Amino acid sequence: MPVSEIKVGHIYDVQELRKTTISRIPERFIRDSTERPDFDKAIASTNNNIPVVDFSKLCKGNRDELCGELLKIKYSCEEWGFFQVINHEVNLELLEKIEKVAMEFFLMPLEEKQKYPMIPGTVQGYGQAFVFSENQKLDWCNMFALGLEPQHLRNPKLWPTKPSNFSETAEIYSREIRELCKNLLKYIAMTLGCKDDVFEKMFGVAVQAIRMNYYPACPRPDLVLGLSPHSDGSALTVLQQGKDSSVGLQILRNNVWVPVHPIPNALVINIGDTIEVLTNGRYKSVEHRAVTHKEKDRLSIVTFYAPSYEIEVEPLQELVDDKNPCKYRRYNHGDYSKHYVTNKLQGKKTLEFAKINYV
């Protein structure tokens, strides 16, 4: 069935919902008891922090510092699928600017934002993505997402005219994040004992998309999710948490949801499905979700960095041997992206697309 014919039911705009004096959260947001955030458990694991990598030691450090940070990246990718990066060289004023334009966008009247509606079956525009049925639970989140390929950049209808510096800021921001991703992929390749340009050479003109997630405060954070559990379909994801945001991102580790505590000016990096496949599962794309807060709203600005759509993806030959048999089949990255955006967010289910099931 074409995605446009699928009935998705009424999709509430959570910011509008917040403005009304609702006494009950609509049923469509209320999760089954097994899915609800267990704040007590999450708080109990506050000492369990994701590793922090110092980017300046990678690019400007002495040999020992470089080796130390590379080991941290290796450990993070194997054990966490996540790390935070400090001293990343992305202009701090730019981080502030992108946050400012994103907030200005979300705080505009609904009619203004609805000029850029989420296009069904894509993750492009304003609203809720990944909703494919009438009985699917909704996330307590408003998203605004943009592809940054030439056909998107050239289409002025996709770009908000307000705030007036939105597109300019997003473009500069994406360029800086692209540099960071290229560098991180180089270091990640080194930690695998591969040539440092292995990913860059393979990816072609990398595809990049930006998604801004705004989670208004929620009167019952114990009943809803800000964003359903998922892994990212990208190669790498760079996540900026808004200044003064509440803690919201949680990652699944040993079956416990571990909160990621924001570090001022740091960026959160995570491994996406593509790197999991390319490394034959050695580096993991880890399931994560967002929860909401009773009084505070939260903004996250997320960049997805992935190979060009024409690229065929399969585990790197040097990471496949008798002890590590090939776990994923070869597939076209464009097909995978399509599969990803036309299915609901459901843990790591999308990656089954590529899994080889030995019997």
Ligand SMILES: O=C(O)CCC(=O)C(=O)O
């Ligand atoms: O807002 C967050 O912290 C999580 C966002 C996220 O995982 C995503 O946009 O893919």
Ligand SMILES: [Fe+2]
């Ligand atoms: Fe994500």
